Amino acid sequence: MTLGGIEAGGTKWVCAIGSGPDDLRDIVTFPTTTPEETIARAADFFSNYGSVAAVGIGSFGPIDIQHGSPTWGHITTTPKPGWADTDIAHALANALDLPVAFDTDVNAAALGEHRWGAAVGLDTFCYITVGTGIGGGGMANGRLMHGLVHPEVGHMRIPHDHERDPFAGICPYHGDCLEGLASGEAIRARWGRAGEANGDEHIWQLEAEYLALGLVNVICTLSPERIVLGGGVMKQPQLFPLVRRQISELLGGYFRAHELEEDLDDYVVAAALGDRAGVLGSLELARSYV
């Protein structure tokens, strides 16, 4: 079967043709420019393949994924210039005359990890990306998490010691929410340089503390069976052990579960599909339509 997948990110789009990680026939990446140009470029890519059965889109957001809503398939309130109120799904469905599945980029990545990666066999888990922004998706009771809108874990509020870290946060909506304090953009804005390339221990200690606060809140709210982390910031190899240590300290032995104690290495893990979780998961989204 030939499926199409799009990881529609705020910085770049990744489009792929195939049916999974062992059958990836073509993949292309291009920058996110204007909606018209970016959507046309994706449509061009897929229109070269006559036999595509459906296209799955995992999009940055917030987006409208409520079936039956008049704005289903739209990006809604993104601060990214030009992209608020953009109808992605219908534009692509019309351009390609194909069925289109539409979900968040992080739910797509979660679906990919569930099918082929670090979340195989789990019913309730989270996929959280720490990159330019911070987003989270996942499954609860065996199905992708939607609810009223969809999860937006990057915008939760966490403790912020202004004396130790006077940085005000970069979220245009909330200032010092989790994304405002701990995203790649926040690291760059706080430290005045490419934080991701910087080895300073205190940078990553602070980052790990914020991420751990966010993950502990996810643990307390959803009780996931595992947390899968992706995104550019998580490529810092020192971050995983620091985050795990902070989580353990913050939990303080409250939950008596070996996963949250001695087995934390298997509980907070890297995305097994790496940077391709999103686009592979978008192929899997497409499969749900055929």
Place this chain on the structure above:
Amino acid sequence: MTLGGIEAGGTKWVCAIGSGPDDLRDIVTFPTTTPEETIARAADFFSNYGSVAAVGIGSFGPIDIQHGSPTWGHITTTPKPGWADTDIAHALANALDLPVAFDTDVNAAALGEHRWGAAVGLDTFCYITVGTGIGGGGMANGRLMHGLVHPEVGHMRIPHDHERDPFAGICPYHGDCLEGLASGEAIRARWGRAGEANGDEHIWQLEAEYLALGLVNVICTLSPERIVLGGGVMKQPQLFPLVRRQISELLGGYFRAHELEEDLDDYVVAAALGDRAGVLGSLELARSYV
């Protein structure tokens, strides 16, 4: 059908016989003393009714609800003296020779609200109690939330301005987690008197701010279709409008959803079953066994 339900709380147990709110044949409340005495009292109550088909228990916790776990049916790490590692479910099943369903008190209340109350027809919602402690349960994708352990929303971390509120929090595990700052016990400990009976405006303003921070984090993580609030603290009539206003300010228009904007009155609501949500939901838990 005759079912039994127990709301097994840390302060009191409520036991009921019947099949729902319109068929409640007997109900009794007694204080939570030692495990032996309390469990025996519940068993006595039910043993007077020969025809009970099953008993549902909604328990304080944390508890073990993983089927197949050697400690299924136990309260695990509670700070309540004498109750850690208490096997409630088997003790009652053996005493009554009846099938027993076991879940958290808040999941039981959520189930009651889903069957008869403020969450009828919803797939994904939360029931949060603000009483002696703070707990949360609910459904995701149409089923009760379990995951690795079960939700424990009271133990999430929220911003705490120590200058404005120097109170250190009362959680023995985490100090100033949500429960540590905003539970009924925290109100009493901070203000040095029965806070719940006190009308001081600033007490409830601060309480509303903490609760709203917690609820915003739940919205960002689970995206519930509605949040149902119960528990003794929520009986303060001024609290609901204050909490809604704070939620609206904290969200800052990020989610474009009328439920989170002009319709917040229908989004953050009181438990329709009031104090009986837990015990009625426990009857519904029992029904799942017959």
